Amino acid sequence: MTKIKDTALDSFQYAISEYLLRNKSILDQMTKLESSNARINRTLSKAVTHCGCLKVNASKQNYPEDMQPEKISTHLEGKICPNCRDFLEKEIGHHLFYLASLCNNLDLNLYDIIIKELERLNLLGKFNMR
Ligand SMILES: [Zn+2]
Structure with missing residues (x-):
């Protein structure tokens, strides 16, 4: 890590560097990241298909001209x-x-x-069309 900051996120990232013994290979990390992403989607899917607390x-989408976020549907019904x-x-914790x-492994700092x-978001505002 390039620098240590006094934040929960940095503590988390630092702890992982201290305790991670397996999966140090970049290939292991790439594939573990991808499979943890798939598990998030699987868990969400199970909330719909097995539990039923959520419905899709x-x-x-019909985007309103004023682009008010509350007028755009999430396609979700119910509450988790x-x-x-x-x-x-x-x-999500595993994914993080x-x-x-x-x-x-790449000497990148999550914080x-x-x-x-955040700076990019603030600069582009609601015109950030991701
Ligand atoms: Zn549920």
């Missing part, structure tokens, strides 16, 4: 239940673990990346 009701929320949080380990992305 999707159709073509505590059980599915717990599973989803664990999977592999993202941080990949960053460690710096988030700050740079």
